[in-house]
Amino acid sequence: xxxxxxxxxxxxxxxxxxxxxxxxxxxxxxxxxxxxxxxxxxxxxxxxxxxxxxxxxxxxxxxxxxxxxxxxxxxxxxxxxxxxxxxxxxxxxxxxxxxxxxxxxxxxxxxxxxxxxxxxxxxxxxxxxxxxxxxxxxxxxxxxxxxxxxxxxxxxxxxxxxxxxxxxxxxxxxxxxxxxxxxxxxxxxxxxxxxxxxxxxxxxxxxxxxxxxxxxxxxxxxxxxxxxxxxxxxxxxxxxxxxxxxxxxxxxxxxxxxxxxxxxxxxxxxxxxxxxxxxxxxxxxxxxxxxxxxxxxxxxxxxx
Numbered sequence: 001x002x003x004x005x006x007x008x009x010x011x012x013x014x015x016x017x018x019x020x021x022x023x024x025x026x027x028x029x030x031x032x033x034x035x036x037x038x039x040x041x042x043x044x045x046x047x048x049x050x051x052x053x054x055x056x057x058x059x060x061x062x063x064x065x066x067x068x069x070x071x072x073x074x075x076x077x078x079x080x081x082x083x084x085x086x087x088x089x090x091x092x093x094x095x096x097x098x099x100x101x102x103x104x105x106x107x108x109x110x111x112x113x114x115x116x117x118x119x120x121x122x123x124x125x126x127x128x129x130x131x132x133x134x135x136x137x138x139x140x141x142x143x144x145x146x147x148x149x150x151x152x153x154x155x156x157x158x159x160x161x162x163x164x165x166x167x168x169x170x171x172x173x174x175x176x177x178x179x180x181x182x183x184x185x186x187x188x189x190x191x192x193x194x195x196x197x198x199x200x201x202x203x204x205x206x207x208x209x210x211x212x213x214x215x216x217x218x219x220x221x222x223x224x225x226x227x228x229x230x231x232x233x234x235x236x237x238x239x240x241x242x243x244x245x246x247x248x249x250x251x252x253x254x255x256x257x258x259x260x261x262x263x264x265x266x267x268x269x270x271x272x273x274x275x276x277x278x279x280x281x282x283x284x285x286x287x288x289x290x291x292x293x294x295x296x297x298x299x300x301x302x303x304x
Contacts (some may be wrong), residue, residue, distance in 0.1 A: 074117070
C-alpha cells in the first residue's frame with residue numbers, strides 16, 4: 001500500500017513544529033539527553049556480560065518509570081523466579097531491603113507491584129513465537145506499556161524454521177518479527193541479551209584505566225550479531241566491572257543506537273557512558289548524589 005501524501009505531510013510538519021511525542025524522561029538532564037523510554041512500539045535491546053546485573057537493572061528501569069508515569073509492564077524471565085523478580089521490584093519501590101521493611105510496607109509494595117507488573121511464569125522451553133503469544137494474551141486483557149523478554153539467548157529456535165532459513169536468516173527474521181509485533185500492537189519490547197563466548201575474551205588494553213577487565217559489549221558481540229542493531233529502535237549495553245574493588249558498584253549504560261533522534265535521546269560517547277552508583281544492598285541507583293527513585297540526596301556518610 002502506498003502511503004498517502006497528506007500522511008507524509010503531517011509527519012514532516014510535526015517534526016518541523018516540534019510535535020513529535022517525546023520519549024519518557026527520568027528527570028536528570030544528563031541522562032535524558034541520551035536515554036529515553038519510548039512507548040508505542042519500540043524494540044529496545046539491553047546487552048551485557050553475564051553477572052553485570054542486566055536483569056535487575058532493567059527491572060529497576062521499569063520500576064522507576066512505573067513509579068514516575070504509572071505505567072504497566074509484563075515480564076517474561078526464564079532465568080529468574082517470579083518471587084525473585086517481585087522481591088527486586090518491591091525493594092526498588094520501597095528503597096530498602098525486605099529485611100528492613102515492615103510487613104505493612106511489604107504488603108503495600110506487593111499490591112503496587114501487582115497493579116503495575118504482570119509476571120509470566122516460565123515452566124518450559126519457549127520459542128520467540130510462544131513468548132510473543134503469551135505477551136499478547138496479557139496485553140489484550142490489560143494494555144501494557146512494555147514487555148521485558150529476559151534473555152533472548154534462552155529462547156529455543158523452532159526446528160522447522162531452522163531448516164527453512166538457517167541460523168543467520170532466522171535471527172534476522174525473529175528481529176524483524178519482534179519489531180513488527182511491537183509496532184502492530186503498540187507495545188514496547190525490552191529484550192535482554194548475553195554476549196557470545198568470544199566477547200568475554202575482549203579486555204581493555206594496558207593503556208586503559210580498566211586494563212585487563214572485560215570490555216562493554218558491542219553490536220557484534222551479542223547472539224545474532226549486528227543484525228539486531230540493524231533491526232532495533234535502540235541498542236544499549238549494560239556494563240559493570242564487578243570484579244573491581246573500586247568500581248564494582250558503578251553501573252554503566254552505554255547508549256549505542258537511537259533510531260529516532262527527534263523523539264529524544266542520542267548515543268553516549270565511546271568511553272563516556274551514563275554512570276549510575278548502586279545504593280547499599282542494591283536497592284536502587286543514584287546519579288550525582290540523587291536517588292533516582294525517591295528523588296532525594298543520598299546521605300554522604302554512606303560508604304561502599
